[in-house]
Amino acid sequence: MPIQDNGPENRGPWGGRQKDHPAEIDALLRQGRERLKGILPPGPAHLKGLLLAGAIAIATFGIWSSYYTVPSDSVAIVQRFGKFTAEVSPGLHFKVPFGIDVATLVPVKRQLKQEFGFTTPGATDPYQSPTEGRRETEMVTGDLNAALVEWVVQYRISEPRKFLFEVREPSATLRYVSESVMREVVGDRTVDEVITVGRQEIENEALLKMQALATKYAMGISIDQVQLKNINPPQPVQASFNEVNQAQQEKERLINEARREYNKVIPLAEGEKDQRIREADGYRLKRTNEAEGDAARFTALLAEYQKAPEVTRRRIYIETLQDVLPGIRSKIIVDGSTGSILPLLNLDRQAGEKQ
DSSP: OOOEEESOOOOOOOOTOOOOOOOOHHHHHHHHHHHHHHHSHHHHHHHEEEHHHHHHHHHHHHHTTTEEEEOTTOOEEEETTTTEEEEESSHHHHHEEETEEEEEEOOTTTTTEEESSOOOOOOOOOTSSSSSSSHHHHOOOTTTTTTEEEEEEEEEEEHHHHHHHHHHHHHHHHHHHHHHHHHHHHHTTTHHHHTTTTHHHHHHHHHHHHHHHHHHTOOOOEEEEEEEEEEOOGGHHHHHHHHHHHHHHHHHHHHHHHHHHHHHHHEHHHHHHHHHHHHHHHHHHHHHHHHHHHHHHHHHHHHHHHHHHHHHHHHHHHHHHHHHGGGOOOEEEEEEEEEEEGGGOHHHHHHHHHH
């Protein structure tokens, strides 16, 4: 809740004690004391002393409550006789004393939060921690299952004037709005979605609905984030629910392992298939080209043979001998009619003699 600063001695959840005053104020106090001595009428000494002490106390309190300091993360809303007069930026400022002007500090640059279902130790904001944490977290999902939902709402005060004057107890109102929206969003989903896959979607939808209601009610609040914390089933069914979750996780694990094996085997088989197809295509092209070349060569040779049969026949014979004879080593020719051996083609000996 914001605090009202009627003087530098005030302290609140967002403000600190302010007790140091400038040295000029001491000088003003001394001057005022001397002037009061001259103003007081003649009379008994003790009466004059009481009047002097009262005047000094009033003057001291007036000077003491006439200035205030606004922290760097806050602004001050100044009211004169309860009516809004100004919004003051951070720094040292002065106001009309004796409660005529009241300055309320509002931390507009600080991120505030409200917790539902749990409490952070050391929280200074009384509206941050739940008063009925168990009741707030008990919710019914869309499939008529029960769940214990804990969450956090982080927000900022964007419009201090609306935050102070438009809604009574805006922080408490924000708690009611947050609980209502979260029950609505959780009630539209199954318990499995709430606990597992639907958390991000729930957070986003709850954030939009909470901000819409805060704007509609003119609360002066900007909601930064809605974050789900622990979500558990009720205690009597928690063991059974954990077994179901373990079974689902085991199912997902087996599916992932099967997909991993599939991704490892199938692409390899596809690659081998493509390789075999490319090799077959290459072999087909090679054989086709060779056959076409041989056919073209035979056709050309036939045309030459038809023009000059003897010449062509002899040229083919000589070319065949040129291809065959270089590969003969240690071979002899036997004349079948006479049975004599012709050592004419002992090419190894001739090659040795040449060397």
